[in-house]
Amino acid sequence: MDTSTFGIPLFDEAHAALAEQIQALMDGPDAEFEANLAALIDCLETDFRVEEELMEAIDYPALRSHREQHARVLATLHALTPGDLQAGRRVASLILPWFQLHLATADTALAIALQVAGRAANPAPPGLHQPPAAAASPAPAA
């Protein structure tokens, strides 16, 4: 699965873990569906909580709409009837496209806002226009 990276380690690791959980839910056997669903919900709740704490920390203007997107997904997953594999698998098939759209829109906007907020909090010294990680990286071999 292609998941874009934001260059924010916490974000990227959390999203990679989520992508793995979604894949496990979709590809796993019926006997493991409930356990895989519980693991995905745990992973989503952790990821969403981290994002929402970051949004609060920077007083993010789109916090409410972003949080609402998270809440709708969790509400849908929590509303599934245990043992109803047909409904569970139908919902599971919708999570991946939702996740990809959410990454490409809401999470990307948040990542940009976090990077801007980080730069505002730690402005580069005069004359230094590269972020520290780029400035410290060796030039690629020709």
Ligand SMILES: [Fe+2]
């Ligand atoms: Fe998000």
